[in-house]
Amino acid sequence: MTPRLLLLDGHSLAYRAYHALPVDNFSTVTGQATNAVFGFTSMLINMLRDEKPTHIVVSFDLSRKSFRTEKYAEYKAGRSETPAPFQGQVSLIKEVLEALRIPVVEKENYEADDVIATLATQARAAGMEVLISSGDRDAFQLADEHVTILYPVRGVSEVWRMTPEAIEAKYFVPPSRYRDKAALVGESSDNLIGVPGVGDKTAAKWINEYGGLDGVIANADKIKGKAGESLRAHLAEVMRNYDLNRLICDLELSKRPEDVRWHGWDREAVHQVFDALEFRVLRERLYSYLEAVEPEAESGFDLEGRVLGAGQVAAWLTEHAAAAPVGVAVTGSFGRGTGQVTGIAVATGSGPAAWFDPAALDEGDEGAVAAWLADPARPKVIHDAKPALLAFRAHGWQLEGVTVDTAMAAYLAKPDQRAYDLNDLALRYLKRELKVDAPPADNGQLALSFGDEEQDAAAEEGVMLRARATLDLADVLTAELSRDGGESQRLLAEVEQPLSVVLAEMESKGIAADTDYLSELETRFAAEVKAAQQAAYEVHGREFNLGSPKQLQEILFVERNLPKTKKIKSGYTTDADALQDLFAKTEDPLLAHLLRYRDMAKLKSTVDGLLKSVSDDARIHTTFNQTVAATGRLSSTDPNLQNIPIRTEEGRRIRRAFIVGDGFEQLMTADYSQIEMRIMAHLSEDAALIAAFNSGADFHAATASSVFHVELGDVTPDQRRKIKAMNYGLAYGLSSFGLSNQLTISNDEAKALMEEYFERFGGVREYLQSVVVQAGKDGYTATILGRRRYLPDLSSDNRQRREMAQRMALNAPIQGSAADIIKIAMLNVDRALRESELASRMLLQVHDELVFEVAPGERDALEELVRREMGGAMALAVPLEVSVGTGRDWNGADH
DNA sequence: CAACAGACGTA
DNA sequence: CGTACGTCTGTTGC
Numbered sequence: 001m002t003p004r005l006l007l008l009d010g011h012s013l014a015y016r017a018y019h020a021l022p023v024d025n026f027s028t029v030t031g032q033a034t035n036a037v038f039g040f041t042s043m044l045i046n047m048l049r050d051e052k053p054t055h056i057v058v059s060f061d062l063s064r065k066s067f068r069t070e071k072y073a074e075y076k077a078g079r080s081e082t083p084a085p086f087q088g089q090v091s092l093i094k095e096v097l098e099a100l101r102i103p104v105v106e107k108e109n110y111e112a113d114d115v116i117a118t119l120a121t122q123a124r125a126a127g128m129e130v131l132i133s134s135g136d137r138d139a140f141q142l143a144d145e146h147v148t149i150l151y152p153v154r155g156v157s158e159v160w161r162m163t164p165e166a167i168e169a170k171y172f173v174p175p176s177r178y179r180d181k182a183a184l185v186g187e188s189s190d191n192l193i194g195v196p197g198v199g200d201k202t203a204a205k206w207i208n209e210y211g212g213l214d215g216v217i218a219n220a221d222k223i224k225g226k227a228g229e230s231l232r233a234h235l236a237e238v239m240r241n242y243d244l245n246r247l248i249c250d251l252e253l254s255k256r257p258e259d260v261r262w263h264g265w266d267r268e269a270v271h272q273v274f275d276a277l278e279f280r281v282l283r284e285r286l287y288s289y290l291e292a293v294e295p296e297a298e299s300g301f302d303l304e305g306r307v308l309g310a311g312q313v314a315a316w317l318t319e320h321a322a323a324a325p326v327g328v329a330v331t332g333s334f335g336r337g338t339g340q341v342t343g344i345a346v347a348t349g350s351g352p353a354a355w356f357d358p359a360a361l362d363e364g365d366e367g368a369v370a371a372w373l374a375d376p377a378r379p380k381v382i383h384d385a386k387p388a389l390l391a392f393r394a395h396g397w398q399l400e401g402v403t404v405d406t407a408m409a410a411y412l413a414k415p416d417q418r419a420y421d422l423n424d425l426a427l428r429y430l431k432r433e434l435k436v437d438a439p440p441a442d443n444g445q446l447a448l449s450f451g452d453e454e455q456d457a458a459a460e461e462g463v464m465l466r467a468r469a470t471l472d473l474a475d476v477l478t479a480e481l482s483r484d485g486g487e488s489q490r491l492l493a494e495v496e497q498p499l500s501v502v503l504a505e506m507e508s509k510g511i512a513a514d515t516d517y518l519s520e521l522e523t524r525f526a527a528e529v530k531a532a533q534q535a536a537y538e539v540h541g542r543e544f545n546l547g548s549p550k551q552l553q554e555i556l557f558v559e560r561n562l563p564k565t566k567k568i569k570s571g572y573t574t575d576a577d578a579l580q581d582l583f584a585k586t587e588d589p590l591l592a593h594l595l596r597y598r599d600m601a602k603l604k605s606t607v608d609g610l611l612k613s614v615s616d617d618a619r620i621h622t623t624f625n626q627t628v629a630a631t632g633r634l635s636s637t638d639p640n641l642q643n644i645p646i647r648t649e650e651g652r653r654i655r656r657a658f659i660v661g662d663g664f665e666q667l668m669t670a671d672y673s674q675i676e677m678r679i680m681a682h683l684s685e686d687a688a689l690i691a692a693f694n695s696g697a698d699f700h701a702a703t704a705s706s707v708f709h710v711e712l713g714d715v716t717p718d719q720r721r722k723i724k725a726m727n728y729g730l731a732y733g734l735s736s737f738g739l740s741n742q743l744t745i746s747n748d749e750a751k752a753l754m755e756e757y758f759e760r761f762g763g764v765r766e767y768l769q770s771v772v773v774q775a776g777k778d779g780y781t782a783t784i785l786g787r788r789r790y791l792p793d794l795s796s797d798n799r800q801r802r803e804m805a806q807r808m809a810l811n812a813p814i815q816g817s818a819a820d821i822i823k824i825a826m827l828n829v830d831r832a833l834r835e836s837e838l839a840s841r842m843l844l845q846v847h848d849e850l851v852f853e854v855a856p857g858e859r860d861a862l863e864e865l866v867r868r869e870m871g872g873a874m875a876l877a878v879p880l881e882v883s884v885g886t887g888r889d890w891n892g893a894d895h
Numbered sequence: 896c897a898a899c900a901g902a903c904g905t906a
Numbered sequence: 907c908g909t910a911c912g913t914c915t916g917t918t919g920c
Contacts, residue, residue: 019920188919199896199919547915549901568901570917575902602903605914629910633906640912643905651904676906732908741907803907811909815906819910847906847910 005123005257006053007116009134010060010104013152014040014093015086016135020156023085025428028278033085037092037277039156042433043133044100045286047150047159051131055260056102057119059112060090066111068244075244076190092277099269103260107251113138117247120147123257133159138182138245140167143175157423157433172204180213183242184231192241195234197227206231213242281431303347305464307457308356314368320348321372325379325403327471329463330388335638336613337507337621339391343460344369347467355460358395369397376400381474383407383422383466385497386626389504406470408496409477411627412488415789420627426469429476434462434469487786495785495823496626502830502842503624503634510619511641511843511851512661514889518611521653525604532597539590546597549574555590562586599650606645606654613639619661624845631812632787632819634845642846644890655891664840664853667893668886670866671849672822674699675880676731679784679817682876686763693878700724706760707753726757730764731814733807768810775809783816784874821880822848825873832865851890859886 017039026035047053068075097104107115113136120130120142132139133150140162143149149162160166164175173181184203186194195203206216206223216223217239220232231238274283308316320326326348332341347353361369372378373392382388384407385399392399407420410429423434481488537543540560544551552574556562563585565578572578576595583591613620622641624634636642644658645651660667672678677699681689692702697712704723705712725742726734740750758765775781776795780788789812793805822845829842829850839855840862850870854862863884870882885895 186919196918545916547902548917549915550917570900573901598902602914606904609913625911628912631910633910635911636905637912640905643903643912645904647904671906729908732910734908737907739908800907807909815910818906849906 002127002129003054003261004051004129004131005055005057005119005260006047006051006131006133007119008044008047008056008058009112009116009132009136009139010040010058010093011090011112012135013043013133014090016152017043017156018083018086018089022428028276032092033089034092034277034279036086036089037096038279038282038431040093041096041279041282042285043152043156043159045282046157046433047131047133051150053131054262055123055128055257056262057116057255057257057260058097058102058104059115059119060094060104060106061112062106062108065109067109068111072240072244074191095273096277099273100265101263103255105253105255107253110248110251114248114251115253117142117249118251118253119257121249126257128257137178137187138247140171141175141178141182141245141247143167143178157427171200173207177207177212179242179245180207180216182245183213183238184216186237186241187245190244192244193234193237194241195227195231195238197230202227213238302351303353303464303468304351305353305355305461307460308354310360310362310365313354313356313361313365316354317346317368317372320352320354321346321378321380323378324349325381325471325474327467327469327474328380328382328388329466329470330382330391331459331463332391334387334391335623336615337390337510337623338394339387341388341391341395343463345460345463345467347464347471349471353464353468355464374398374400379403381406381471383425383470383473384420384627386500386504386507389501390508393504393508402497404474404478404492405497405500406473406477407627408500409474409481409492412492412496412787413477413480415627415632415787416630418628418630422466422469422473425473429480430469430472432469432472434465484786484788488788491785491787495820495827498827499823500626502826503626505830505841506843506845507621507623509841509843509853510615510617510621511853511890512618512659513610513614513620514657514659515611515614515618518607518614518657521657522604522607522611525600525607528600529597529604532593532600536590536593536597539593546594547601552594556582560588560590562588599648603645603651603654607657609639610654610657620658622844629819630789630808632783632816632823633847634819641844646894652891655894656889658890660888661853663855665856666854666859666886666888667890668840668852668854668859668862668866668884669849669890669893669895670852670863670870670882670884671846672818672870673881673883674727675818675821675848676814677727678876678878678880679814679821680731680764680767681878683784683813683817684761684763684767685877686761686767689761689764690877700727703727703757703761707756722753723757726753730768731811733768733810771813772806772809781809781812781816783813783820785817785820787816787820789816818848821873822850822870825870826850828869828873829866832869836861836865838862838865851893854886 014036018036021035021039023033023035026038027033064076094104105115113134116132116134116139120132123130124146130147131150132142132147135152139149143162143164145164150159151162152159167175167178171178171181181200181203184195184198185200186192207213210216210219217235220235223231270286326346329345330341331343332339341358343355343357345353345355379401381404382402385402385405389399406425410420410425426432426434481492533546536546540555544555550570553571556574557564557572562582565572565582576598579591579595582588610620615621620639622636623638624636626634628635645654678693681693688706692699692706695702700720700723701712701715704715704719707723708715708719722743726739729739736747736750736754739754740747743750771781775791779792780790782788791805791809793801794809796802796805826842826845833840838858838861840858841853842850843853844851852862852866867882867884871880873880883895885893887893
């Protein structure tokens with residue numbers, strides 16, 4: 001057998017691992033961070049398993065300094081300081097390597113890459129196969145028929161095998177020319193700037209045309225266009241890059257390839273080191289990979305998977321999916337209120353698992369699956385139930401008995417993550433990797449490829465593993481959520497999980513759209529865009545891209561020499577506020593046209609988006625996301641129906657495109673008035689604020705009359721406006737600076753206003769302060785229903801981060817409690833609708849508003865029901881006021 | 896081609 | 907130097 005040498009770039013892999021795994025979840029009882037060690041070791045084990053090397057070496061950079069930094073001081077400058085939790089982990093990795101008896105080779109004044117290049121060259125000469133794993137692309141220049149680069153992508157679980165063919169396919173040049181390409185394009189992570197405007201494609205074109213970098217440089221004056229100009233202006237950098245990215249292949253090293261044959265690990269030492277690092281699962285993996293008779297076996301999951309054919313499913317389900325919970329994983333395509341299932345995997349806790357194709361069931365199986373899915377007494381655990389629910393529904397199946405939705409559970413445990421990928425959760429909570437062999441499809445869902453049997457089998461196995469991991473994850477997450485005395489568990493079981501069923505219904509129904517009208521609007525807005533554009537061109541005397549903030553800056557602040565606005569990263573802002581200001585100061589007509597252009601272009605793009613998302617049933621089916629907003633709110637995507645314009649007359653026209661559907665009479669909107677202020681009154685127990693609500697008068701006017709010491713009837717519109725801004729701003733952590741900015745009053749006046757406000761409503765100030773203090777102590781905030789948000793930055797050394805966290809702490813209980821309340825209202829409305837047997841239905845939620853489609857003759861009954869259920873969702877110290885409107889369209893239903 | 900920045904719509 | 911989102915466009919290159 002040909003010897004195979006595995007060469008690892010220790011620093012680069014450890015750094016990858018560090019960033020791929022959340023440091024919070026990987027630390028020992030002593031507080032030592034171990035995420036980089038874990039990730040590195042995990043990658044190493046995978047490579048041992050997958051590549052079966054006979055010889056191994058790891059190389060580390062000895063310091064940040066090397067002959068390259070001597071030549072070019074800026075080399076790798078600009079890289080941020082090594083993060084504190086990363087420091088120290090390199091020496092731990094070296095301990096792991098020592099226990100594994102894997103040698104480390106380093107060279108003063110050179111980088112790990114040079115050591116690797118040298119060893120690779122020597123190994124090749126000795127007739128060995130070489131594998132290089134590095135996160136640094138410079139290594140690509142070493143690839144050839146006997147040298148393969150293992151380039152880590154996506155966290156710590158996947159590497160790309162970069163063969164010469166793969167490199168050429170990706171970069172359009174062979175490995176021998178990779179350096180040439182890199183010199184032209186530059187490498188930002190090394191702080192090597194290349195030729196601006198030249199990417200992989202252009203560089204490859206030149207290199208292939210002129211036979212390498214020398215040819216490109218020799219012919220630089222022949223290259224036309226902007227890119228050519230750019231090249232000529234940056235020849236020095238290119239040559240510098242070429243010099244620096246050359247890997248040194250002839251170093252004197254302490255070891256030669258033949259010295260590093262791997263004879264296996266030191267069991268005792270591995271036990272000790274892994275004990276100290278608290279790597280329980282990783283040790284098991286290591287042992288099973290390296291010791292097992294069948295090295296291919298998946299460790300951790302003792303899965304006995306079967307692919308079931310027609311006629312086999314019914315019996316399997318009877319035997320394995322009864323009283324004990326099973327994990328379910330589904331593949332297919334999902335979205336826009338429907339879906340299609342291409343595969344279903346079911347896994348038991350004891351080992352047996354099955355996969356079947358729902359399209360290939362016989363009649364008996366079909367009925368058995370339907371009965372199993374619909375039976376609330378046969379518990380199922382599933383990761384992200386809503387898409388599956390919709391796809392099952394499209395198949396004619398009902399899903400009941402979901403005891404844990406692991407995505408939702410993970411969201412409640414840590415609501416700041418934004419994504420709850422099963423692979424990540426398995427790694428984080430089970431310390432187990434799901435090797436997913438199925439390539440992700442376009443929409444991010446797993447798709448099975450058909451045709452290649454081997455691939456299909458691997459994919460089916462992968463889905464079964466997901467089902468099993470889901471089941472295991474449910475236990476861990478349930479335990480995690482139970483640590484707060486049951487509040488989170490109740491939130492999960494009584495609010496979030498039932499709500500996902502209601503949301504699925506709403507998505508499935510969608511809202512009717514008037515496409516003819518939308519098209520008309522599109523034409524009109526397009527004409528307005530054009531008119532504003534033309535007018536702008538005329539004023540400025542030439543054409544330019546009004547949509548480009550960059551060009552705009554040049555035109556406004558250089559060519560037209562207008563006063564500078566607020567600084568942003570790229571120069572000076574051109575946002576609407578700033579342009580309004582500028583217009584007030586200069587009356588430059590270009591600004592008016594520009595603002596008009598922006599408005600119209602925004603409206604047009606909104607209409608375009610809506611038109612594109614109308615389904616065949618002439619309705620728009622948004623997707624409500626339940627695990628995105630850290631405060632507990634929902635969000636809406638594809639399209640976002642929670643940001644349809646309302647503030648301007650022209651924007652409101654878009655609302656007229658949302659109409660009542662066939663068979664229904666009207667649309668109804670019902671919203672909570674000032675729900676956040678009411679929550680603040682409730683939580684703060686401020687008597688004056690509570691009184692303002694209970695007076696029944698206009699709330700902003702009532703608070704203004706207190707602050708300005710005038711009778712309610714004598715409150716001026718300006719006084720009301722100012723207090724309204726304060727009322728709204730309070731829940732966001734508004735500062736006097738921000739208030740003065742918004743109201744265009746002096747900072748002193750804003751300060752005085754806030755002072756006076758808190759004079760009258762002292763309980764509010766006290767409450768807001770106490771929230772931040774308590775959150776600092778606990779590490780989290782909580783809503784009325786106990787929904788938590790963790791805010792570690794409250795104790796940050798960085799003032800900006802800390803103050804940001806303080807404002808979040810202030811806002812989260814208020815925004816989040818409002819979300820709690822409307823979620824309860826939605827559940828109650830849904831239940832009441834079903835119990836009353838009304839045909840009217842709930843279609844949308846916009847944070848404090850619900851939109852309904854009113855069935856003929858049900859207007860009054862529905863209004864009564866909605867007022868009752870929304871108003872009674874929760875008992876607060878102040879009433880929950882609901883206002884209701886109806887009309888033929890969403891605009892008309894406003895009130 | 897993908898990720899980022901800037902801008903802007905909603906509550 | 908006001909929270910929470912999603913989308914579009916142009917620009918840039920972890």
